[in-house]
Amino acid sequence: MQARQxxxxxxxxxxxxxVWPVLLIGAVVMLGWAWFIIGFLAEPSAVGRVRIVLLTSxxxxxxxxxxxxxxxxxxxxxxxxxxxxxxxxxxxxxxxGVGAIAGIPALVALLSSxxxxxx
Numbered sequence: 001m002q003a004r005q006x007x008x009x010x011x012x013x014x015x016x017x018x019v020w021p022v023l024l025i026g027a028v029v030m031l032g033w034a035w036f037i038i039g040f041l042a043e044p045s046a047v048g049r050v051r052i053v054l055l056t057s058x059x060x061x062x063x064x065x066x067x068x069x070x071x072x073x074x075x076x077x078x079x080x081x082x083x084x085x086x087x088x089x090x091x092x093x094x095x096x097g098v099g100a101i102a103g104i105p106a107l108v109a110l111l112s113s114x115x116x117x118x119x
Contacts (some may be wrong), residue, residue, distance in 0.1 A: 016109045020072040026093045026102025027068035034061035035071045064092035
């Protein structure tokens with residue numbers, strides 16, 4: 001009896017099935033945004049601090065897209081680490097502004113499903 005309770009308490013919370021496609025859509029949007037930003041590196045004004053800001057923004061967008069893809073794959077496979085990585089990716093997408101359309105719903109779903117598992 002006690003082993004069964006420990007098993008159920010360790011089981012990951014159920015994530016809504018629509019979260020992983022939203023993360024993938026957000027990843028595509030973030031990659032598109034990174035591609036758009038990288039296009040400005042060829043401009044004559046992209047020197048010094050402006051270039052650093054462009055490179056940092058592009059790297060941030062690519063990184064959040066990568067986290068989104070890995071988190072989505074983990075959610076599909078029902079890995080234990082996937083919810084945390086998906087939440088990080090959704091937060092990063094939300095903070096970028098561009099990926100907020102995908103990041104906010106994914107983040108809300110991840111947080112609400114976590115709380116509903118405790119009840």
